[in-house]
Amino acid sequence: MTVSGEPLLKSVVVDDRLELAAAGAWIAEHASDLEGLIDGAVQQGQAVRTVDINMAGVERLDTFGAWLLERLIRSIGGEGRGINVVGLPAHYRGLIEEAHHVNRTQPAPLSENLLGSAVAAINRTANLLARDILLNIGMLGAVVAAVLRTIHRPRAFRLTSMVHHLERVCWRAVPIILLITFLIGAIIAQQGIFHFRKFGAEVYVVDMLGILVLREIGVLIVAIMIAGRSGSSYTAELGSMKMREEVDALHTMGLDPVDVLILPRLAALVLALPMLTFLGSMAALYGGGVVCWLYGGMNPDVFLSRLREVISLDHFEVGMSKAPFMAMVIGIIASVEGLQVKGSAESLGLQTTSSVVKSIFLVIVLDGMFAMFFAAIGK
Amino acid sequence: MLGPLGNVDNVIRVRDVVVMLNGQKVLDALSLDVVRGEVLGFVGASGTGKTVLMRTILGLLPKQAGTVEVFGVDLDKASEQERRAIERRWGVLFQHGALFSSLTTIQNVQFPMREYLHLSQRLMDEIAVAKLEMVGLSADVCDKYPAELSGGMIKRVALARALALDPEIVFLDEPTSGLDPIGAGEFDELIRTLQQTLGLTVYMVTHDLDSLHTICDRIAVLADGKVIVAGPISAMLASEHPWVKAYFRGKRARVVLSEAEQHVS
Numbered sequence: 001m002t003v004s005g006e007p008l009l010k011s012v013v014v015d016d017r018l019e020l021a022a023a024g025a026w027i028a029e030h031a032s033d034l035e036g037l038i039d040g041a042v043q044q045g046q047a048v049r050t051v052d053i054n055m056a057g058v059e060r061l062d063t064f065g066a067w068l069l070e071r072l073i074r075s076i077g078g079e080g081r082g083i084n085v086v087g088l089p090a091h092y093r094g095l096i097e098e099a100h101h102v103n104r105t106q107p108a109p110l111s112e113n114l115l116g117s118a119v120a121a122i123n124r125t126a127n128l129l130a131r132d133i134l135l136n137i138g139m140l141g142a143v144v145a146a147v148l149r150t151i152h153r154p155r156a157f158r159l160t161s162m163v164h165h166l167e168r169v170c171w172r173a174v175p176i177i178l179l180i181t182f183l184i185g186a187i188i189a190q191q192g193i194f195h196f197r198k199f200g201a202e203v204y205v206v207d208m209l210g211i212l213v214l215r216e217i218g219v220l221i222v223a224i225m226i227a228g229r230s231g232s233s234y235t236a237e238l239g240s241m242k243m244r245e246e247v248d249a250l251h252t253m254g255l256d257p258v259d260v261l262i263l264p265r266l267a268a269l270v271l272a273l274p275m276l277t278f279l280g281s282m283a284a285l286y287g288g289g290v291v292c293w294l295y296g297g298m299n300p301d302v303f304l305s306r307l308r309e310v311i312s313l314d315h316f317e318v319g320m321s322k323a324p325f326m327a328m329v330i331g332i333i334a335s336v337e338g339l340q341v342k343g344s345a346e347s348l349g350l351q352t353t354s355s356v357v358k359s360i361f362l363v364i365v366l367d368g369m370f371a372m373f374f375a376a377i378g379k
Numbered sequence: 380m381l382g383p384l385g386n387v388d389n390v391i392r393v394r395d396v397v398v399m400l401n402g403q404k405v406l407d408a409l410s411l412d413v414v415r416g417e418v419l420g421f422v423g424a425s426g427t428g429k430t431v432l433m434r435t436i437l438g439l440l441p442k443q444a445g446t447v448e449v450f451g452v453d454l455d456k457a458s459e460q461e462r463r464a465i466e467r468r469w470g471v472l473f474q475h476g477a478l479f480s481s482l483t484t485i486q487n488v489q490f491p492m493r494e495y496l497h498l499s500q501r502l503m504d505e506i507a508v509a510k511l512e513m514v515g516l517s518a519d520v521c522d523k524y525p526a527e528l529s530g531g532m533i534k535r536v537a538l539a540r541a542l543a544l545d546p547e548i549v550f551l552d553e554p555t556s557g558l559d560p561i562g563a564g565e566f567d568e569l570i571r572t573l574q575q576t577l578g579l580t581v582y583m584v585t586h587d588l589d590s591l592h593t594i595c596d597r598i599a600v601l602a603d604g605k606v607i608v609a610g611p612i613s614a615m616l617a618s619e620h621p622w623v624k625a626y627f628r629g630k631r632a633r634v635v636l637s638e639a640e641q642h643v644s
Contacts, residue, residue: 028545031506032497062545063577067509068502094576102509105518343526344480 005059006030009037016049023057026065034065038072045076056087066092066099132336139336140328142258143266150263161264169230170272176229177222177276178283184221185213185284189291202296206303209288210311214319218281219273220367223326226273227359231334234265235355238338239348247339257339266331273327274320281319314379322370326363333359389448390415390548390580391436396445398428398435405431407604408445413548418574418581420591423601424622429584430474432601433550436582437471438462449548467495470541474552476533478525484511484536485521491543510539515569531562535569542573551583555590563587567594588632600626 007024020041026034045051053072058065069085077083088096150157192205238261241247250257285307292298337355341348391413398406405428413419423429434440436447438454447454449465457465478487488507492498498506508518514535525533534554541549554570555563567587571594574581585591591598592612599609600623608618615627626632 028492028496031502032499035499035502063509063513063542064502064506064545067506071505091578098513098576099509102512103505103518344524346481347526 007034007037007065008057009034009041011041011044013044013048016047018045018048018051020051020053021057022053022055022069023059025060026058026068027060027062028064031064031068034068038068041072042075045072045081048081050082050084051076053083053085054087055085055089058089058092061089061092061095063095063099066095067102069096070099070102135336135340136332139258139262139332143262143332146256146258146263149259156259158260158264161260162267165265165268166272168233169226169268170275173226173229173272173276174279177225177280180225181218181221181280181284182287184217185209185287186291188212188217188284189288190295193292193296197296202298203302203306205288205292205296206298206306207310209285209292210307211315213281213284213288214311214315216319216367216371218284219277219319219322219326220363221284222277222280223273223323223330223363224360226269226276226327227330227363228356230269230272231330231359232352232356234331234334235338235341235352236348238262238335239341239351242339242341243343243348262331262335265335266328269327269331270324273330274323277320277323281316318370318374318379322367325370326366329362329366330359333362388415389413390450391582392446392448392451393432393436394446394448396432396435396447397443398431398440399443400431400440404604406435406442409601409605411599411606411609413580413582414597415547415580416578417596418570418583418594420595420598421582421584421601422586422591422598422626427601428604429601430552433552433582433584437469437550467544468546469548469550470544470546471550472534472537472541472552472554474556476525476537478533478537478540480525483522483524484516484528487525487536488539488543490540495544507539507543510542511536513573514539514542515565530557531559531566534558534566538569538573542577545577546579548580548582551581551585553584553586555585555587560589564589564593570594 005024007026007030008022010021010023012019012021018041024030053069055069061069073083073085189205189209192208193202196202196205238247241261247257247261250260289300289303292303293300334355337351337358341351389412391411393409393411395408395410396406397404397408409432411432421429421432431440435442436449438447450468452461452465454462454465478484479490482490485504485507488510489503492503492506508521511518511520516532516535516539520528520532520536525536528536534557538549538551538554541551551570555566558566567590570581570583573579574594583590583595595612597609597611598615599606600615600618600620601607602620602622607620608614608623612627615623618624618627
């Protein structure tokens with residue numbers, strides 16, 4: 001394609017009259033150069049009484065050119081200055097007419113008050129936080145109500161859906177959970193052996209491994225993994241359903257989205273997390289045992305008998321009892337965030353991120369609260 | 380119509396294009412010309428491949444055989460640079476708008492300008508507002524995100540974005556679908572006005588009989604993977620092809636036609 005000549009705007013000042021002769025292509029490609037020419041002409045125009053613009057030499061004109069001509073006319077047209085535009089090709093008349101009508105209203109300038117906007121930002125964040133807490137409590141309430149409804153009418157429970165989600169959340173997560181907890185157990189044991197060896201206290205590695213894995217690490221690692229793996233997918237699923245108005249469609253059919261979408265997912269999660277915690281804890285102990293044997297030179301018999309000696313069932317119970325609560329937290333946060341998704345793709349990404357971040361944070365906070373609770377009751 | 384842009388009068392030339400999707404021949408040796416400055420309406424039953432042809436011309440779908448020439452340039456043989464230059468000269472309105480959801484309305488319209496032209500922010504703002512006003516929106520929508528707009532507004536913003544660089548051809552994929560009849564009529568009017576003031580060539584995939592009657596200079600009908608008839612509305616009415624007959628001489632069409640005639644008289 002050959003782009004025709006560069007735009008030109010020749011100016012001649014005669015007495016108090018400015019004569020502008022336009023030429024070339026006044027099109028998008030040249031809009032930047034043209035803007036400079038127009039600004040120059042506007043400055044010259046300030047000193048004269050009348051301005052003549054001869055457009056006869058213009059080869060091509062598009063919206064960009066038409067607007068810049070309009071801008072020229074508007075900028076120097078004030079203060080009783082006379083402006084004559086001549087030689088405009090007839091087929092561009094419509095375009096010029098169109099340009100004449102646009103950009104008439106100036107958008108209100110945004111007031112910039114630094115302190116004010118800072119306070120407004122804090123206010124907004126605080127409101128969001130309060131809203132968030134309320135929403136989560138609201139969702140907890142809705143879930144409890146749905147559970148009560150289901151107890152009242154067990155046949156309404158969506159078993160198929162729950163089994164489907166159980167497969168995705170639990171069964172398909174088993175390999176990765178086993179792998180990661182196995183490695184974590186192995187690493188704890190290796191570090192323990194390495195440092196305890198200095199005191200000749202290698203056998204206490206078994207105590208540390210057992211308590212740490214069964215009480216804390218097992219459930220925590222699994223919960224964090226599941227928050228990242230399943231919580232995020234719940235948020236994304238519910239969010240895209242919200243975006244495509246599927247959630248609204250359920251409402252209009254007289255169905256509660258909590259019953260249909262959230263309860264089965266939550267139930268699957270609450271069932272899955274203890275199972276995965278159990279598997280994860282076993283894998284971690286196994287990993288620790290293997291390292292003790294291969295790296296620490298501790299016979300598996302010795303490892304097992306030491307484990308049996310120092311680890312009471314309490315530790316196991318404490319660990320396992322935390323799992324369903326963590327599942328609830330992950331599931332509720334994921335659902336609330338999913339239903340917060342607005343129409344845009346960006347909002348879906350934002351809510352998914354926030355779902356994972358919040359549920360991991362709350363899982364850890366919850367773990368700390370459990371630690372205080374169990375310490376208080378002496379377990 | 381507009382300036383010396385080479386002597387090609389057929390801005391789009393499609394020759395013997397074959398497109399297979401999932402092992403099925405959707406377009407079978409299809410040929411089509413679009414003349415500079417016309418509004419071409421492209422119709423066909425659902426699933427016959429209207430959108431497929433548009434996407435093939437735009438280079439979004441691969442074709443198995445045939446050539447597509449735009450502005451006299453064979454798109455398969457064009458260098459990267461030539462292709463880029465051609466892409467600058469067309470604008471596309473997708474069926475659902477395809478606005479970038481993370482950008483505001485005005486940013487959406489400015490996006491192509493920002494990529495292709497080096498303009499001052501002031502000029503970009505002014506031009507973007509001008510485009511939005513030309514498609515019948517007010518400056519208030521500038522800072523809204525696509526999610527906050529109604530269906531009709533999304534179409535208008537998408538049209539403003541398609542027109543951002545003053546293209547010579549605009550492709551419209553069902554521009555009036557999902558609009559109420561009044562809104563659809565206004566949109567037709569708008570396309571007509573813009574086409575006349577900007578000297579556009581319009582390639583429009585549509586189902587809307589009203590649009591076909593009121594703004595299309597020529598209509599092409601797609602069936603069995605080919606263009607079976609192309610011509611003005613009178614050619615459609617004269618056609619004996621069963622689908623064309625049903626479409627243009629069916630009950631709905633008769634109502635629209637008689638209304639159109641009343642307008643004329």
